[in-house]
Amino acid sequence: MTIDIREASRAWTLEALGVVAGYGGRTILHQLDLRIRAGEIYALLGANGAGKTTALSLFLGFVAPTAGQVRVHGVDPVAQPGEARRHLAYIPENVALYEHLTARENVAYLLDLAGQNAGADAIARALAAAGLDAQAFDRRVGGFSKGMRQKVAIALALARQVPALLLDEPTSGLDPQATAEFSRLLQLLRAQGVAILMVTHDLLGAAHVADRIGFLDGGRLVEEVAAAGDERFDVRALHRRYAGQADALERSA
Ligand code: ATP
Secondary structure, eight states: OOOOHHHHGGGEEEEEEEEEEEETTEEEEEEEEEEEETTOEEEEEEOTTSSHHHHHHHHHTSSOOSEEEEEETTBOTTTOHHHHHHTEEEEOSSOOOOTTSBHHHHHHHHHHHTTOOOOHHHHHHHHHHTTOOGGGTTSBGGGOOHHHHHHHHHHHHHHHTOSEEEEESTTTTOOHHHHHHHHHHHHHHHHTTOEEEEEESOHHHHHHHOSEEEEEETTEEEEEEESSSTTBOOHHHHHHHHHHHHHHHHHHO
């Protein structure tokens, strides 16, 4: 019996297997194995320069591996970038929106760019589900806070019904209330079966929201722990180790 690789990798919405990648001949990621299934939140932690953003860039097709393979919902993002990105929403640290358009207009326009149509009702439902105050729907996003911008971006992901979400430092600069609300939103997306990969420095935030946490050190995944079961993470022990890693890095800088 032959196994269809595309079908087999569907079990994992986001998959990087044995990936070696970098920039201009300099290797940043060494044999990276990362797999996130539908309805799972995975937090990738690591010190500055560990390769977290590079790992996200793999799934967006911005960085091509020199070895190994990357799949987004079974699609190779280097060979078929458009097809892979159709299955993805990416929320960078600072969400870029059209400043002179309203929240509602941004979602409508960005959906249109993604080749999707949604009626006014569906857009309003997505903005409400993302927790944006109804009074803000028709305000220009120019004056929006970081938390409000994220809500617009999440509304877009909800309206697009993507199976995978990538987030870069989503909680940096958010106040505690906005962070709590953001965690609630991630749970909502998880309940809808979205595979979520977030890169962050925030161990406590990650431990609060993630199903699994992976630690990148010098482009290597040195540890992976789960929120439940026998390997359930001990946040204090992780913090000691994680802080130790950061200290070691600072000493060597
Ligand atoms: P941070 O927490 O500071 O954002 P990170 O873990 O996300 O760090 P990356 O941004 O992936 O790390 O960077 C990993 C390494 O790759 C760093 O040494 C960085 O200088 C290098 N790098 C990142 N982007 C590029 C690029 N476009 N061209 C060349 N080198 C790059």
